[in-house]
């Protein structure tokens with residue numbers, strides 16, 4: 001249950017084009033994500049996944065339509081946008097000496113009045129989020145003393161403290177071992193259910209991506225070349241064509257298992 005009106009789309013993208021340094025990187029992408037849904041964008045290196053995600057989050061200029069909860073992202077003021085959508089970047093730049101609590105508190109910036117300070121309510125939100133993500137014991141620790149998995153949870157905590165219902169995750173598990181990958185993805189999935197979050201992610205591990213996504217979008221050369229439930233996207237033919245690899249796709253308990261096989 002998300003509390004959203006039925007039939008609404010949390011994210012609607014049509015004809016999205018993004019140029020970087022005069023090069024067309026995202027070339028006419030269409031995609032929709034329903035409230036409470038988890039959609040994952042996959043595709044080979046350089047396909048344009050991060051660029052598309054950043055444009056959808058309003059961080060890059062683009063051509064085409066991007067609506068978040070029915071409002072064009074480029075029409076949202078910065079603060080309103082931050083209350084609507086939270087982005088966890090692939091490798092967020094963090095001040096290394098900053099303490100975990102202060103970093104997560106940055107998520108409350110859109111709620112702090114100009115020239116004002118965070119309220120007691122903001123501090124309480126941060127404390128709640130730290131509790132929910134099992135991070136209270138790290139509240140006073142410097143960010144540069146955390147392990148990769150702990151740091152990834154802190155990035156998520158900051159995004160959650162923002163109070164946005166749409167979460168954009170750019171390779172949320174790339175630096176993590178399989179145990180921590182699972183931990184972070186389970187956490188996102190639980191929060192999605194409990195808070196009615198909508199998730200649009202990019203991921204490289206195809207089997208894991210397929211286990212958590214309701215639907216997938218395969219991007220290659222800046223365009224959508226396949227979209228649908230994991231079973232329809234993660235096919236041997238699609239992966240051979242767009243990743244130039246030989247794989248076996250085996251039916252697993254929670255979706256297709258993608259196993260690379262030697263060419264010779």
Ligand SMILES: Nc1ncnc2c1ncn2[C@@H]1O[C@H](COP(=O)(O)OP(=O)(O)OP(=O)(O)O)[C@@H](O)[C@H]1O
Pocket residue numbers: 020021023025043044045046047048049050051052
């Ligand atoms: N500032 C830039 N100027 C020109 N080209 C850029 C710029 N930034 C990125 N690119 C190019 O845009 C293309 C898409 O990059 P993007 O990071 O969106 O791909 P990706 O699918 O997320 O890749 P990866 O899986 O490697 O993270 C790449 O070829 C990259 O070199």
